[in-house]
Amino acid sequence: MITVFGEGRGFRVVWLLEEMVLPYRLRPVDLLAGVENDPEFLAINPAGFIPAIKDGEVIMVESIAIMEYVMARYGPTPLAPQPRDPVFPLYQQFLHLGEAGLATSMYFVGGARHIAPEGERNNWSARQAMSVFESRLGLVTRQLERTPYVAGEAFTAADISVTYALLQARRNGGVIYGAVEDAYIARVTGRDGYKRAMDTCQDTKAWAAARGG
Template structure:
């Protein structure tokens, strides 16, 4: 059975597994408490970040790489258009943009705005990271003005990737999303796989409920 270590970006992996109806188990990792004493997890990923998976003899980290591995290993799946499919270029672009352009930049904004000492919360680097996020977000907005999902008419793993980043920005990064993005997230979060993943990720569910109320 596939073991997923950690929620956070691991939610992308769990959502994908639910959409693909693959068996797995979630092994929680408490990053806020520190992982120094979590020897089982550090044996999987000595760098100490999440997510990570163990699938038989295979160990992997990095959420997008894990998603691509799972779809290639256990596919084919409509979540990943074939290379000859006209939807493939947009799918590939937004699958990676969801992390490289959106989540990776907003992560530093979240850290500065929520965890840094008060005097350091408004700093140049966090502002630069927010600027990067906002510039990449324009690509998402433009695409969603054309099609209901990022690769076209059909929900794909690119939507899992980007929805995670938009949720993070909205709930912890202080970003106000426009109507286009909010309507899009309503569609993606209506996916049954999303709902099942939320039931698995109890900590994330509680955190989102609190963040959206505030």
């Protein structure tokens, strides 16, 4: 059975596992308490960040890499189009853009706005990160004006990647979306897999409720 360590971006992994109907367990990791007090987790990921997984002898970190591993190991699955599928380039692009262009940028915006000293909450780096997020969001919006999902007509793991980032930006960065993005978020989060993942990830569910959904 796959053990998922930590929520945060680990929510992507849990959501994927729910969509694929694979058995797993979620092992909480309390970053606020300090991972130095969690030797079991540090034995899995000595770098001390989440998520991580243990699947038999396999240990992995980085949410997108974990998702790709799970789909390759336990697929095939329609969540991962095959390389010869015409939608594969869009799928691959948005699977990675959801982290590299969207979630990573918002991580630094959120840190500046909620953790940094008062005088540094709108510093140059925070503004640059928001600019990067907005430019990548434009790619998402343009695609969603053409198709219901980021890789085309069908829901894929790329939507898990992107939707996590959009929700993070709304909850933690105060980003306000237009009708296209709001309809997309509603469509994707209406899935049973998302709802089951939220019921499993109670910290994420509580955080979402505190930040307005």
